[in-house]
Amino acid sequence: SSTTPISPSPPSAIPPFAFAFDIDGVLLHVNQPIPGAAAALQHLHRLNIPFILLTNGGGRYEADRVADLQQRLGLDSMQTRTDAHDPDCAGPLPILSTANFVQSHTPFQELLDNAAGLDDGAGGDEISSGSDGGLRGQTILVTGSDAARVRTIAERYGFRNVIIPADILAAYPAIYPFNPLLKSVYAETARPLPKPLLLEGGNLAVNSGEKALSDTDESNYLRIAAAFVFNDPRDWALDIQILTDMLQARRGLLGTFDPASLSAKGSEGGTRLFFSNSDLLWAAKYHLPRFGQGAFAAAVAGVWAQMVSTEQPPLLSPKGGRSTLLGKPNAATYRFAERTLRQYRASLLEAHASQASPAAKDAPLQTVYMVGDNPDSDIAGANQFSSAHGTDWCSVLVETGVYDPARDKSSPDYLRHRPRAIVNDVRAAVRWALQREG
Ligand code: G3P
Ligand code: MG
Structure with missing residues (x-):
């Protein structure tokens, strides 16, 4: 049962396996700790078994989110592994820090200095902004649940020129012909745009009261190198309008219209759009799962599909x-x-070097236990990545979140992505994995 202790005393070496824990539906539910979650992490920590948290959540800076999790899970009172009575405890490494925490937008930092920063050379799933070099000094557009906060996160990452939809709306109110949903928020958070829009073609310039600009030097105008959705936007209407304007602009020059963008082939050198989380659903307070950022991505893609040639690859297609x-x-x-x-x-391993044998120090990582609640996210990803890769990502599904075993039984197709194990909760998942490892 999930109430029995997991295992006895700590080993003296770092084992060849590790864990990756989802947060919502595994460690927390509606921001409250799931029973046994903190104890499971503490147990692994004492056993020198490495783990990371791997969440599709986001919207706060990593260090702030980690501090919040420490407090919610009660980990701040058991932070270090220093234990005077335990010679196997290796040093002052915290149970949880930004070093073992990955949220949805954490990988965006890879694009600061290298536009293909997450490309391992294998192709297919690499991130590329479509431009040379990194994005650190280029203008990027960001949005999320709180775009002003998301801008701050991007700036703390090191991006130097970050704009949000409110900046564009404040400078060019005619871009959105309705009463904005978050008018006061936009007014409070907007900053001046670094450069004006190139209002080229159409009648936008007339509508907005702006004089049409026809300077031939495009470097005088705002060019958006990439757009990032950090977490679930609130004002879908404004964001979809601006992102769609961006997709149809000529080489990122917002305010222009490139007819080729709507063609079968699409335009050359247009702005690339990054979504940090493709979860259609997640487990929130309501009894049925709620829309995640994947639903917003589907909405953007759906509108875009209505605008472009049916021959054009779908917006969210991995190829093209x-x-x-x-x-x-x-x-x-x-x-x-x-x-x-x-x-x-x-x-x-470094912290533990004095105790570990040379063989243990060199022991490669063989297995990562991915403990998740969402079959289409945590489980599907672990299964697919594992089959394409040297390290085995062993998927373990818990019943404390999105996954509903009753629905699985009534619909054989529901659990399309089969986990290696289905257990009650995170504590049972850790126990199952430790027993499997002997
Ligand atoms: O918005 C967060 C949600 O989509 C999922 O979070 O921790 O279950 O990956 P998590
Ligand atoms: Mg989850």
Whole structure:
């Protein structure tokens, strides 16, 4: 049962397996800790078994979110592994820090200095902004549940020129012909745009009261190199309008219209759009799952599909689409997560070097137990990444979140992505994995 202790005393080496835990529906439900979650993490920590948290959530800076999780899970009172009575405890590494935490938009930082920063050379799922070099100094558009906060996160990552939809709306109110949903928020958070829009063609300039600009030097006008959806936007209407304007602009020059953008082939050099989370659904307070960022992505893609040639690849298509999807179940996120986990594991090995045998120090990571509640996200991603990869990502499904076993029984197709194990909760998942490892 899920109330019995998991295992006895700590081992003296770092084992060849590790864990990746989903948050919503595994460690927390509606921001409240799921029973046994903190104990499971603490137990692994004492056993020197590395783990990361891997969530499709986002919207707060990593260090702030980690501090919040420590408090919610009660981990701040058991932070270090230093234990005077336990010679196997290796040093002052916290149970949870930004070093073992990956949220939906964490991988965006890979694009600061290298537009193909998450490309492992295998092709297919790599992130590329479509431009040379990194995006650190280029103008990017960001949005999310709180676009002003999301801008701050992007700036803390190191992006230097970050704009939000409110900046565009404040400078060019005619871009959105209705009363804005979040008018006072936009008024409070808008900043001046770094450059004016190139209002080229159509009658937007007339409608807005702006004089049409016809300077031939495009460098004088706002060019959006990439757009990032950090987490679930609230004002879908404004955001879809602006993102669609961006997709049909000529080489990122918002305010222009490139007819080729709507053609079968699409325009050359247009702005790329990044979504950080493709979850259609997630487990919230309501008894049925609620829309996640994947629903917003589907809405943008649906509107765009109505505008363009039916021959054009879908916006969200991994091959040839204009957008990149990150977050579980996408391989780029699993690749980033595994790299983070390996770095974290290396720091544990380092801290533990005095006790570990040379063989243990070199023991490769063989298995990552992905403990998740969403079959279409956590489980699908682990299964797909595992089959394409050297390290085995072993999927373990819990029943404390999105997954509904009653629905599974009534509909054989529901559980399309089969986990290696289905257990009650996170504590049972850890126990199952530790028993499997002997
Ligand atoms: O908005 C967050 C939600 O989509 C899923 O979070 O922790 O279950 O990956 P998580
Ligand atoms: Mg979840």
